[in-house]
Amino acid sequence: MDHLTTLDAGFLEAEDSDRHISLAVGGLSIIEGPMPDFETFAEGIAERITRVPRFTQVLRTHLLDLSPPEWVEHRAFDVSHHIHRAALPHPGDEDALYRFVADVMERRLDRDRPLWECWFIEGLADGQWAILMKMHHCIADGISTMHMISGLSDNGKEASFATEIGAARRGQDGRVGLPKLNLNPLSWVGGAWNLATNAASAASLAFEGALEVTAGILRPAPASSLNGPVSSMRRFSSARVSLDDVAKVRQAFGVTVNDVALAAITGSYRAALVRRGEQPRRNSLRTLVPVSIRSNDAADVADNRVSLMLPFLPVDKDNPEEQLRAVHRRLSKAKASGQREAGGIVVAAANVVPFPFTAWAIRALTKLPQRGVVALATNVPGPRTRMHIMGREVVRVVPVPPIALQLRTGIAILSYADELVFGITGDFDSASDVDDLARGIEQGVEKLVELSRKAPA
Known part of the structure; x- marks a missing residue:
């Protein structure tokens, strides 16, 4: 079974601790116009979204928390429950857009269904339109969320600034820094001492x-x-x-x-x-x-x-x-x-x-x-570069914490x-x-x- 980690499950617990909060994260993509036909566009986006297994799965919890919640396929999955259409009141300025974003994000996601929504927003000023992706924090952190959002682009996953952060490089070159195999027994004592010293130093630092x-x-x-x-x-x-x-x-x-x-x-x-x-x-x-x-x-x-x-x-x-x-x-x-x-x-x-x-x-x-x-x-x-979705340029992406x-x-x-x-x-x-x-x-x-x-x- 694909279980939630303790950290993932912690976001559910944090949400349950206060009836006034919704622990969903969001990404708002503002796109050059005009907006294409909604039905055709929604069908294309749905196909890209549902490539991610989490977007067709629901959480199954266990009595008395005897084991972590697990992801299972939603037998009654219907993408129309998750893709929505809205229009801003005239003049469609930034204030109206952000008021709409706040309204959507403050509402909790239904845990009886996959924990995401996608909103197509019409009526922005300057002939623009927008897509708001919303998903529960138990699914992904910020980097993983942006990776999934970039998967909506015409090129698939876009090159990301995330590859340059320290943890990413260390993981990619995880073998670098590990002691190489040495067949000389005389070097084993020194290697063991260095390993023990480094482990003690790391434990002290972590403490x-x-x-x-x-x-x-x-x-x-x-x-x-x-x-x-x-x-x-x-x-x-x-x-x-x-x-x-x-x-x-x-x-x-x-x-x-x-x-x-x-x-x-x-x-x-x-x-x-x-x-x-x-x-x-x-x-x-x-x-x-x-x-x-x-x-x-x-x-x-x-x-x-x-x-x-x-x-x-x-x-x-x-x-x-x-x-x-x-x-x-x-x-x-x-x-x-x-x-x-x-x-x-x-x-x-x-x-x-x-x-x-x-x-x-x-x-x-x-x-x-x-x-x-x-x-x-x-x-x-x-x-790193501007995304294109169904041939339209994404002029801006705004994170919603x-x-x-x-x-x-x-x-x-x-x-x-x-x-x-x-x-x-x-x-x-x-x-x-x-x-x-x-x-x-x-x-x-x-x-x-x-x-x-x-x-x-």
């Missing part, structure tokens, strides 16, 4: 990281409007910046693309806290930063393969350059501390513990009022072709300023680009 992650989750953050109960309604917005601009900043300051993105997010959250009358402090914004542990040879696998880091984003600093350098230092420290390794080990270990124990533990933990983490920022590498566990906002960062796109989901009642958050991110990158021009070579 240190586990302590930091645990402390980050359990230690309450200062009271903030960013953390607390959520309603059942959502808001959505997005920001777009040029990858060329991000590259200029990266090269000028010797940082990563992720550093630049998180620095821009830092500046926007700082402005939000000030706007809300709250004092930004050093420990105000502990942020959940998922880290992929997916290798390139597992790109086609529909599941979740992530660890995490929990850095404080430096909202206490006002200067954009100081924010960028602080983000770089703190992420480097989090990487060196073993947080990523600890998360990966915990996930792997949970899969060998009898499922009833892990299921009950996750259920108990997700019901607790989580106060340590106040924001989510997840980076999802997307296709969920919110849960007391987090009132969530930001997903997607690299697509020549853009870096930020999708921002917020609680309708307590995060009404998601548009301001989006504009703050764009302004943050603009400030960093300006500073990069003045930076010494």
Whole structure:
């Protein structure tokens, strides 16, 4: 049987812990017009979607969680239950589109059917139209989701930025770094010593990281409007910046693309806290930063393969350059501390513990009022070139993250072709300023680009 991993099942438990949340992830593709005939187009897309086994399967659960939920074929599968058509009210502007996206994403998927939906959206301004793909987080993480969405393109799977991340390269070259077979017995002692030393060092690093992650989750953050109960309604917005601009900043300051993105997010959250009358402090914004542990040879696998880091984003600093350098230092420290390794080990270990124990533990933990983490920022590498679907160019792809566990906002960062796109989901009642958050991110990158021009070579 094809069972859910403990991490996959954890997303179901987290959703069950709060009737106000829906743990579905989404990808919004905005496409040049005109829209083709719906019936013909839907038939073609359905054929591509249903190549993925998860999209024709349902979950079968077991009494008392005696074994993990398993994927089984849905005998009454009907693709018309999942492919829908909608039209935006005139003038079909971005506000109307994002209001529709929020409405779709806030509703839970029906667990009696395969856990996905596909919406064709007409009536966008400038003669454009859109496709919104929605699937439950128990099916896939961000990279796997984008891999499936890129499978809708005319070329099949598109070349992705995901192949360049560290975990992907390490998995692809997994044999590199392993000791080669040596027939000289004199070398075995040294090899055994090095292996034991490296194993002890890795265990120590992971233990240190586990302590930091645990402390980050359990230690309450200062009271903030960013953390607390959520309603059942959502808001959505997005920001777009040029990858060329991000590259200029990266090269000028010797940082990563992720550093630049998180620095821009830092500046926007700082402005939000000030706007809300709250004092930004050093420990105000502990942020959940998922880290992929997916290798390139597992790109086609529909599941979740992530660890995490929990850095404080430096909202206490006002200067954009100081924010960028602080983000770089703190992420480097989090990487060196073993947080990523600890998360990966915990996930792997949970899969060998009898499922009833892990299921009950996750259920108990997700019901607790989580106060340590106040924001989510997840980076999802997307296709390197513009996709085409049924001959139409996909001009933009916008990620749509969920919110849960007391987090009132969530930001997903997607690299697509020549853009870096930020999708921002917020609680309708307590995060009404998601548009301001989006504009703050764009302004943050603009400030960093300006500073990069003045930076010494």
